[in-house]
Amino acid sequence: MLAMNYRGPYRVRAETMPDPVIEHPNDAIVKVLRSCICGSDLHLYHGLVPDTRVGTTFGHEFVGEVIEVGSTVQNLKLGDRVIVPFNVFCGTCYFCQRELYGNCHNTNPQATAVGGIYGYSHTAGGYAGGQAQFVRVPFADVGPTKIPDELLLEDAVMLTDAFPTGYQAAEMGDIREGDTVVVFGAGPVGIFAAKSAWLMGAGRVIVVDHVEYRLEFVRGFAQCETVDFKSVKDMALHIKKMTDWLGADVCIDCVGCEAAGSALQHLTGVKLKLQGGSATALHWAINSVRKGGNVSIVGVYGPTFNAVPIGNAVNKGLTLRMNQASVKRHLPRLIEHIQAGRIEPHRVISHVMPLEEVADAYHLFSSKLDGCIKTVLIPPGVTA
Structure with a gap:
């Protein structure tokens, strides 16, 4: 697959990397339809986050289509379009039971505070991120939320973080x-x-x-x-x-x-x-x-x-x-606000760029060029 590849501070590029595979029966593989560059990705890009390893794929804001599920996944089926919260969480630990999904006790063994986060260095669990064509989504029965049919993908991706x-x-x-x-x-x-x-x-x-x-x-x-x-x-x-x-x-x-x-x-x-x-x-x-x-x-x-x-x-x-936001807890209310017309999240998107141009996209966002507020990346083969 094509994915963003971190090569060191201020150095990222799009290149061919191994496709993700099912590693646990409760995993899903998601084909990315939209992903974003977040302001906190710039902390990684600038070399400010410890243990950001060369070869990492960033990206904790993405939505996509389920193309494969593990043998124990019950809540998702092939073809479902899903919002994937940036938190990787188990749904069963002490903190998840209290809807503190950003503090999950089981998804980041390297830390005592933050839970797992997609594409946010090994200090947040070392999970591959969504600035790619495909992503492995652990705990697929508890994390992803199905996108309502009437919701724009551009609104949905703003709901990931x-x-x-x-x-x-x-x-x-x-x-x-x-x-x-x-x-x-x-x-x-x-x-x-x-x-x-x-x-x-x-x-x-x-x-x-x-x-x-x-x-x-x-x-x-x-x-x-x-x-x-x-x-x-x-x-x-x-x-x-x-x-x-x-x-x-x-x-x-x-x-x-x-x-x-x-x-x-x-x-x-x-x-x-x-x-x-x-x-x-x-x-x-x-x-x-x-x-x-x-x-x-x-x-x-x-x-x-x-x-x-x-x-x-x-x-x-x-x-x-x-705290880190507990995304899943807020989704029902935020989807309601969008459906009621109280807010149009997609309006903050200023740039839509192909994943192949991820290096230019980071430079544009980091340097605040061309009026850039929020950039959405479109993987190859996906309709803009």
Whole structure:
């Protein structure tokens, strides 16, 4: 099959790789119909995630058609079109029983925190990803969800990570009716978090970023206010000025470890990897929220030390919530929102490119060229 192949930081290419095979009776093989490049894939691309091995295929956002099933699979049949959540989860452990699918206890023996994730290095289980023609899907009876006939594939692929992660980011903020919500980051997850904040009753939504075309898009898609952080000297002071000197009720970090911080933060977090990335957005969130407010964190950070102002969080009486999104838990509600016309997730897709051009696609997205917000990859032989 043709698949994306990681050759080292900033070096990816499409090449022929072995087809996946059934390794366990509860596996399925899925023919990929759409896959995406995620902002967190860029952490891998830039060499920031430990144990990202040469020869790895990235891609945790994909939908496809079932073409083979193991002998014990009961819930899927050949020809089913499925949403495959980015979480690899068993469905039976202590955490899966509590719908904490991102913390599955059985799918990532290398970690004590995160469960398995498709195409996200050996620190997340070493599973091959979906930027390929075919993917092996373990625990096929519990992970995949059948795509409703009327749902666009482009909407469905947004349900594998970006939309559920943005939705859970808003949910973890415990938004009350009329709340002021500040979202740091206008990438796809931040865009969906801003839109989801309205669905949960927010009275005001503000998105912070510095890329003008992304800010322009989120203003139209999520009907929110925006702040270009490059024009602001002190983010916490600026947010307080916008909120009667109280601060926001809820702040959401959708940026993570590659935030544009000070020279020292960039050196220690991104270049030398002494921290789990540059925690600039997390500092802003803690310092910009009001006393007694809520901070929600879905930005991806590395597993190492971060200089986080925990004293400020304690003294302000903040509630901090964070996790990988439990995609499967959110799918019924999010599909309902799409079917009701409340949101059109496919609108965040700015580029559709063939899998053969995956190297160009990564460069385009990483360098924020050509107004790129979200890229969908189409494998060979699949109709766009």
